[in-house]
Amino acid sequence: MFGQWESLVIFTLLNVMLTVGVYVTAMSGQLSLATAAIAGLGGYAAAILTRNFGWPFVPAILVGAVVGAFVGAFIAAVTLRMRDFILKLTTLAFGEMIAVVAFNIDYIGGANSFTGIPAYTGFWSCLIGLLIATYLAWRFDGSRLGFASRAVRDDVVAAAATGISVLQVRVVTFALGAAICGAAGALQAHYMLIVSPQELGFFVSLNFIIFLLFGGMYVLWGAMLGATVLTILPELMRFTTEYRHVLFGLVITVVVLFRPQGLIPRIPTGVSGRFSRVGKTARQQAQ
């Protein structure tokens, strides 16, 4: 439907969806460097069901989401005591382990990748997936648990002192974020028609962290904007084939240098779920 641009459109939608998942996880101060692995697991799970067991598309995607949620909850529980934000980078170890295991399981193709997946995914399924993910993230953003998450992100000790269960918040945010990533991975598998263990590593996951921080990790729309811009940008820079990745790196560094909170900073002047919500309550109270 978009001609030569179709794959770019679909990849943009999927990348934004994955970044929304990373955003939800990051809401409680956790950073997932296992995104690609979680998405890959979702992809493997859904693809096994559709290819080997003849499942229909939608239930397979849901299973992908559930698998993601379980893995996310597990990682959150294990890394709970690691407070330092930098140590959160430990999540990359889970991703890499999943990748190594995937390399060694013959049932899913091992190093030769899992192939022969039916081509179910198209523009509309990606768009619907993204809309659902965005809706979930947006609702979560304004929910009680969403506020609790931000409290945990800003100050774990203070949040715990006010009676917030850090474990609950972290497990829920990681599970929800990972569920979105799992579903996105399942969608991706049925578009690429292949899941390969090479694509599960942390360096792929790092891309989504870049998207998130580039756009601004404090605002949902910022994260989505970051993913959109940075997915499309390399394509727009095609004119300089050789150096486009160099330029890509330059853009990232320069934006961080001049906008240290990302494109959309913490207290946005434009629209954001948080901002308009606060404004709405204030208006209601005024009436």
Added chain:
Amino acid sequence: MNLFLQQLLNGVIIGSTYAVIAIGFALVFTVLRVINFAHPDIFMVGMFGGLLCAKYVSSNFFVVAAASALSAGLVGLILERAVLRPLRGRDALMTLIATLGVGIMLENGVAALISPDVVAFPPVISRQPIDLGAVSVSKPQIVNLIVSLISLAIVSYYVRLTPYGRATRAVAERPDVAAAFGVNVSRVSQVAVTLASMLAGCAAVSVGLLYGNAWAFIGLAYGIKGFICILIAGNRYFEGVMLVALALGILEALITGYLSSTYRDAIAFLLLIAVLYVRPNGLFGSYST
């Protein structure tokens, strides 16, 4: 027994290279509280600096090593001045992303300018294996080990026994107090980043000689291991980081020898999760942020 000794030796050699890279991460991390994700690519720049020198200038080992140390050190110096210093005191994650951007620039820049593929590293040192009875080593392996050990000795000497090194540890633990006692924190950071880069450059040349090739995207493989070593060890003691790196190299070599090389890469990650689960501040403790 022979296999054991051979793998032990191989492990020590690879582990010492991990240690040099890990110590680079650790130096920068302790001083600036930032993971410098450009570090693996500075390593790579050193490798190509040495390669170009060997090809066009001189194939004397010491000249090649000096060229790689200088090229990597120069990149480190610029990185500190242009990126790390302006971002000091900002969100550590944003700095991480900025350094990642620099890393992307470096690897793709080298790929575009020289080659995106694996290229041969000129044989500056003969690759003839030397038979030591029970085990055999090659000359590049010995060079690799010596270069790494000298690098580690330099770092140890610097941070333990020189006034600037002492100031480096002081900045690592309490930057404000260090500044209040006359330490120019920017200068200390600059020296730390440059030293880390120069040593990584030397290590890169010895790796290039060891395998006989160089690659614009080689940084990741070594970088991730070095990075994991500092996470496992914690940043409180530099020697702890070195120890973990050596242990990791030996473990990997033994697993390759006795089990299978496919599971080799998993051990680092398994170790990381297990250690941090039990000791969230790392094996030897960390400075809190």
Added chain:
Amino acid sequence: MTPLLAISDLHVAYKAVPALSGVSIELFEGEILVILGANGAGKTTIVKSILGLTNIQRGSVSLRTDDASHDLRKLQTHQIHRLGVTWVPEGRQLWGAMTVLDNLKMGGFASDPTETRQRIEEMLDWFPRLRERQDQLAGSLSGGEQQMVALARALIARPKLILMDELSLGLAPLVVAEVFQLVKKVNSLGVSVLLVEQNARQALRIATRAYLLEVGHVVESGPAAELANKQSVQDIFLGGHS
């Protein structure tokens, strides 16, 4: 007589929260000046502002040396140290992963090495207990011993002015008395002292003059003996504010 240290109309805020709003303080050479105040009154912020460790919004901080007057706002922290200002921070803030000796060496980081070695010997004579423990990690010492290291560290560089923040905090009463005697001794050797304290009773006993700070403002100031009798200061004696 021009003051050694002059702070005037100082405004400092952390993010949006004001910590100091228009504080003016003068410290003359050779005196022990005490700044009293409850928790959160902004005492530590004054010390950190002198050292260039805060974001000053308005006002001036200047230090006089033999030859000139220096605007400290234009200097970086390590440059301020070179003008002869050292610091005994709140909670001592030793380098816990370094030995006692290394902590003392850091005290003389910017000074001549031979001179530093000599000063360290002097300090170890002052504090014989530290000589015994010079190779231990500073973090492993008791609170009182750590305070000695913090004091000694601040004395190595022969400062003209020492900023002492909450010296008595967390120390046993007997040790507190000992520490305050030390402050007097240091002062008698010609070092000016700015002492920030919650322990008003003991601090006023050794001070020449004092300021009382309340939520970012100076509310009282004058000779120490005079202030000791004021009601607002008495409130702090009783711990009514903390």
